Amino acid sequence: MPEGDTVHRLARRLGVLTGTTVRGSDFRIPRHATADLSGAAVLGTTARGKHLLTRFDHAGQALTLHTHLRMDGEWTVLAAGRSLPRRLQADARVVLTTTGPTAAALRMPVVELLPTDAEESVVGHLGPDLLDPGRSADDLVEDAVGRLAAQPDRPLVTALLDQRTVAGLGNVWVNELCFLRGHLPRTPVGEVDAEPLVRLAIRAMRFAIAPGGPGRVTTGDTRPGRRYWVYGRTHQPCLRCGTALLFSEQGSEDPEGRHTWWCPRCQT
Structure with a gap:
C-alpha cells in the first residue's frame, strides 16, 4: 500500500491540473455513473495521510473527489490532447479531461464525490499527518x-x-x-x-x-x-x-x- 510520502508526491504531481477547467468527466463506478464535472474549475489536490482530496468549483458548488489507492490504485497524468491508452481503458475508474492535462484513476478502490464541506466525513478520523504543511x-x-x-x-x-x-x-x-x-x-x-x-x-x-x-x-x-x-x-x-x-x-x-x-x- 502506498505510504504518506508517496501520496503527497502524487498530490504534487496532480497539481498540474490546478487552474484548469474540466472539459469532460467519466466516472466508471455505479455510485457516480451519472456525475458530470464538465465546466468545473480544478482548485487543487491535497493529501491527508494516505487519502487524496481533489477540489473543484462547479458553478459555485464546492465539490471534492476523494480517492484512496489502497494496494492497487494509481493516478496517471497524460499530456494535453492525449487519450488513455487502450490497454489501460479497462482499469479506468475516473477520467478527467481538462483544458490542460488529462488525469485517470486506475484500479482505484475508493472513489467518492462529495461536497467539500463534508470532507471530514471521510478523513476526520485520521490522526495527525506528519507531512501536513500547515502544522509545525x-x-x-x-x-x-x-x-x-x-x-x-x-x-x-x-x-x-x-x-x-x-x-x-x-x-x-x-x-x-x-x-x-x-x-x-x-x-x-x-x-x-x-x-x-x-x-x-x-x-x-x-x-x-x-x-x-x-x-x-x-x-x-x-x-x-x-x-x-x-x-x-x-x-x-x-x-x-x-x-x-x-x-x-x-x-x-x-x-x-x-x-x-x-x-x-x-x-x-
Whole structure:
C-alpha cells in the first residue's frame, strides 16, 4: 500500500491540473455513473495521510473527489490532447479531461464525490499527518505522542500503523523507524520514548518528499537493495552489525496481514 510520502508526491504531481477547467468527466463506478464535472474549475489536490482530496468549483458548488489507492490504485497524468491508452481503458475508474492535462484513476478502490464541506466525513478520523504543511513539527509531535500514550499497552508497530493515531505511516516507515530508534517492533508503546521517534519520522518523511531528492531512503545508500535497513530483507545480514534479520507476521491485530522485520542485536 502506498505510504504518506508517496501520496503527497502524487498530490504534487496532480497539481498540474490546478487552474484548469474540466472539459469532460467519466466516472466508471455505479455510485457516480451519472456525475458530470464538465465546466468545473480544478482548485487543487491535497493529501491527508494516505487519502487524496481533489477540489473543484462547479458553478459555485464546492465539490471534492476523494480517492484512496489502497494496494492497487494509481493516478496517471497524460499530456494535453492525449487519450488513455487502450490497454489501460479497462482499469479506468475516473477520467478527467481538462483544458490542460488529462488525469485517470486506475484500479482505484475508493472513489467518492462529495461536497467539500463534508470532507471530514471521510478523513476526520485520521490522526495527525506528519507531512501536513500547515502544522509545525512541535504541534504534530505533541498530537501524535499524546495519541500514542493513550494506549500504552499496544505493540509499537501496531500503534504506528493505526491511521487514527498517526496518518501516513505505512509498513516500510514503521519497520525502519523501529530499527533506527533501536526498538523491538512489539514493544509496548508505554515502554518507548515516543517523542524522538515521531520527530525522526517527520524529518525522514519530509526529506523523502523533497523535490529533486532521492525519495524514500533510510540508510543514505540509494543502491539497489540497500535503501532500507530491515524492510523486506528477510534473513539477510543487518547492514549495521551483520546479524541475520528476523521476520514475522504482525498477527491477528493487523487485518491487512503485513510483515515485520527487525535485527535481534540492534533492537532491544
